[in-house]
Amino acid sequence: MTQENILIGSRRSKLAIYQSNQVKALIEAHFPQYNCVVITHQTLGDQKQMKPLYSFGGKSLWTKELEDLLYTPDKSSRLDLIVHSLKDMPTQIPTGFELAGITNRVDPSDCLIMAKGSPYRTLADLPDGAVVGTSSVRRSAQLKKLYPKLQYISVRGNIHTRLRKLDDPDTPFQCIILATAGLIRMNLHHRITQRFDSNTMYHAVGQGALGIEIRKGDTKIQNIIQSISDWQTAVCCTAERSLMSGLEAGCSVPLGVNTNYDLTTKLLTLEGCVIDIDGTGQIICRVETYIETLHDARACGQLLCDKMIANGARELLDCIDEQLNEANATSSESTTSSIKDEHLNQHLDTDPLNEKIAIPTTSKVSS
Secondary structure, three states: OOOEEEEEEEOOOHHHHHHHHHHHHHHHHHOOOEEEEEEEOOOHHHHOOOOOHHHHOOOOOOOHHHHHOOOOOOOOOOOOEEEEEHHHOOOOOOOOEEEEEEOOOOOOOEEEEEOOOOOOOOHHHOOOOOEEEOOOHHHHHHHHHHOOOOEEEOOOOOHHHHHHHHHOOOOOOOEEEEEHHHHHHOOOHHHOOEEOOOOOOOEOOOOOOEEEEEEOOOHHHHHHHHHHOOHHHHHHHHHHHHHHHHHOOOOOOOEEEEEEEEOOOOEEEEEEEEEOOOOOOEEEEEEEEEOOOHHHHHHHHHHHHHHHHHOOHHHHHHHHHHHHHHHHHHHHHHHHHHHOHHHHHOOOOOOOOOOOOOOOOOEEEEO
């Protein structure tokens, strides 16, 4: 039997390629008539390793170059789909594209990794002034509230690069913070020192899930992707992304979530946290809603958005925007001088659902 090729677009990092191969395996298991080929490409976020993530504004940082290949005139290199870490996908998808499906979520938590040989096991064990590496404002803001005497410094690069930076004898870092899912997927779970629950850190919107982007209206690919998508994950992530969209918060803004959907009761619990970059002010709200469709999930996200805005989230987000703009103005000087990233990089590898609409039958809001 002659197989038809499906071209899958991926970033070039080891994790991105692994994730794309996971989707390839899912498609080929469900549709043996197709042969999936993974095509890698570098994005802006991969190229600019020396700048902190917030300095880019967080829009299309990891997606645009791959999206261009979905419509390239050269049919031999035209992608059929792109596999993204869902947390990196903007909630406002450009015209002509759509999020066709979301695969089963891996642990969405964030985790602590201590340097090899470190005597410390938790952040509370670290001495005052110890340096914590994280490229995420969301992570550092939440940790500053709990551990104000530690230092939080940007560290960029893929998982292996960050681990090498951490373990380098000349490193300034005592530890780094990463997404648990990436370490699990790369079989590096043994490096996890501690996983954070929501008492310590609300995770990023979409974290741990893979989003599959396609050309809008490509029904053949759309049907294939919906066949390999995970309903429970789609409900949670759709609500999370609806919240983010409603707040007009990009992936560089310190918005964290905690979500649970019970398949038996069909109740979705969604918590959201917005915190300023110094960790001094935060707003946390929670809603619980009965979910039968993705329209319901989007409505749940909007419900939480409205509640957070009523509690002052808009004003706090405006304040955060000002803080990030000020930080961005000095980032090029502070990041290189404070952590000596340029020196380290000299000897470290720096690889770079259309749904039937239904009104929720029950809705409960709680603080």
